[in-house]
Amino acid sequence: MAEKPIKSSFLNMFFSLTGIALMAALVLAYTYGKTKDLIEQTRLKEKKAAVNKVIPSFDNNPLKEMYTNKDFPALKFYPARLHNTAVGTAVVSSVQGFSDKIKIMAGFTTNIKIIKIVVLEQKETPGLGSKIQNSSFLKQFRGLKPQPSAVKVKKDGGNIDAITAATISSRAFCQAVQKAVNALQNKRSDYTDTETCATETSNE
Amino acid sequence: MNKIIKEFNKGIIKENPIFVLLLGMCPTLGVTGTAANGLGMGLATMAVLIGSNIVISILKRVIPAKVRIPAFIIIIASFVTVIDLSLNAYFPVLYEKLGIFIPLIVVNCLILGRAEGYASKNSLFMSIIDAAGMGCGFTIALTLLGSFREILGSGSFFSMQFVPEGSPTFLFFVLPGGAFIALGILIALFNKMQQLSRE
Numbered sequence A: 001m002a003e004k005p006i007k008s009s010f011l012n013m014f015f016s017l018t019g020i021a022l023m024a025a026l027v028l029a030y031t032y033g034k035t036k037d038l039i040e041q042t043r044l045k046e047k048k049a050a051v052n053k054v055i056p057s058f059d060n061n062p063l064k065e066m067y068t069n070k071d072f073p074a075l076k077f078y079p080a081r082l083h084n085t086a087v088g089t090a091v092v093s094s095v096q097g098f099s100d101k102i103k104i105m106a107g108f109t110t111n112i113k114i115i116k117i118v119v120l121e122q123k124e125t126p127g128l129g130s131k132i133q134n135s136s137f138l139k140q141f142r143g144l145k146p147q148p149s150a151v152k153v154k155k156d157g158g159n160i161d162a163i164t165a166a167t168i169s170s171r172a173f174c175q176a177v178q179k180a181v182n183a184l185q186n187k188r189s190d191y192t193d194t195e196t197c198a199t200e201t202s203n204e
Numbered sequence B: 001m002n003k004i005i006k007e008f009n010k011g012i013i014k015e016n017p018i019f020v021l022l023l024g025m026c027p028t029l030g031v032t033g034t035a036a037n038g039l040g041m042g043l044a045t046m047a048v049l050i051g052s053n054i055v056i057s058i059l060k061r062v063i064p065a066k067v068r069i070p071a072f073i074i075i076i077a078s079f080v081t082v083i084d085l086s087l088n089a090y091f092p093v094l095y096e097k098l099g100i101f102i103p104l105i106v107v108n109c110l111i112l113g114r115a116e117g118y119a120s121k122n123s124l125f126m127s128i129i130d131a132a133g134m135g136c137g138f139t140i141a142l143t144l145l146g147s148f149r150e151i152l153g154s155g156s157f158f159s160m161q162f163v164p165e166g167s168p169t170f171l172f173f174v175l176p177g178g179a180f181i182a183l184g185i186l187i188a189l190f191n192k193m194q195q196l197s198r199e
Helices: A010-054 A129-133 A135-141 A167-188 A194-203 B002-012 B025-031 B035-062 B065-090 B092-101 B103-107 B109-119 B124-154 B176-198
Strands: A067-069 A072-082 A085-096 A101-108 A114-121
Touching: A010 A085, A010 A101, A010 A114, A010 B035, A010 B065, A072 A167, A085 A114, A085 A167, A101 A167, A114 A135, A129 A135, A129 A167, A135 A167, B002 B124, B025 B035, B025 B092, B025 B103, B025 B124, B025 B176, B035 B065, B035 B092, B035 B103, B035 B109, B035 B124, B065 B092, B065 B103, B065 B109, B092 B103, B103 B109, B109 B124, B124 B176
Parallel strands: none
Antiparallel strands: A067 A072, A072 A085, A085 A101, A101 A114
16 A cells, blocks of 8 residues: 655655645645734733723723833733723733742722732642632732732731732732832822832832 | 544554553643643644644655655644644633643654654555544543543532532642653553453
8 A cells, every 4th residue: 555755866855845845834824814813803802801800991992002111111001091081090010920920910990999900821839829810819909909008918017818828929919919009109109209109118 | 444443443542642652741741730621632632633644644655755754844833833823813712721732732742653653654544544543542531631630639520610619629630740640540540441351
C-alpha cells in the first residue's frame, strides 16, 4: 500500500517545503482575517461586561473615554456618566500576587466609595489564593469608603478579613484597591502635592 | 470492516496514547484540573490530529524523506494556529482556561508520532480512522483524569458542586503535584483492567 515518496534531491526538497509553507501561509492568513474582528469584539464585550458589573447604570461608552494617569502608569480609568453627569469611575488595577499578577476592576462612586470589585485575571493557588474571587471575600469591599483609613487586611491594622492561608493574596488584593483609591484621590485634588496625598492615605 | 474497527479501537485501549504510550504528557498534566478542561483539551488535540493526519496522508508522496519532519511540523503548527484563533473567536471562555496549552499542541509528541508512524505510511481513509481513534483515546483519558482530580480536589464534576462550599477537599489533586499522583493511579488501574481482561 505504501508508495515511495519522491527522492530527496535538492530541488524536490526545495519545492516541497516551499509549497507546504505557502499553503500554510494562505490558510493562516485566511483564518486570521476571518477571526480578527470577532476576537477584538469579544475582548471589548468582556471589558464592557466588567464595567457593567462594577458600575450599575451609565449611558456613555466608558471604553472610548478611557484615560490614564502618568503618575500611576499601571492603572486605567473608565469614567461612567448618566445623562451627562459623572456617576463614577471603573479602575483597572494590577499588583503582583502570590504567583502572578492579580488584575482587578473596581467601581467607585464620584466621592470615591467602592461600589463593587471584580477580579479580571489571577493565577493564585487554586483553593487558597484563588478565593479572592469568592463573593464572601469580595463583598467586604462593597460600600467601603477607603479614606481616611486605608484598605488593609486586619493583620496590618485594616478592617478586611484576609482569606485563611492566603494572606499574601489578600494583601496584594488590598494593595491593588488602595492603588486605585490613591490614584483617584490624586486626580481629585489636582492642586495638592501628589506625594503627600498618596503617603497620607497609606500611612494612616 | 473488521480492520477499521480494530484500528479505531487500538487508539482507545491497546495503544491508548496516555495510559499505554505515555505520549503528550505536558497538556495531560497541565490542564486537567477540571473535567471540562480535560475534555476541551482532548477535543482540540483530536481536531489537530485528524487535520494533520489527513493532510500528511494526502501529501505523503510529495514530501521527500529528508525534510519530512520540518514539513510535518509546518502542517501541524498551521492547524494548531487555526484552532487557536478559532477558539479565541468562538469559544473565548474555553480559550482563556486552556491558554498557553493550545499553542503547545504543536509539540505534543502524540501528533508528530502519528504523522511519522502512521499517516505518512498509510492510506487517507485509514489515517483518518487512526487519528479519530487516537484522538478519542486521548480525550477519554484526559476527561477521566480531569474528572478524577476535580471530584477529589474541588468536590465537583463538570463544575457541578456536590459538596457544600467551604468544606474541605483534597486540594492537593488540583495542584500540579497531584496531577502526577492521579495519573499514576489511573495508569495502574488501566493496566490492572487490561490484565484482567486478558486472563
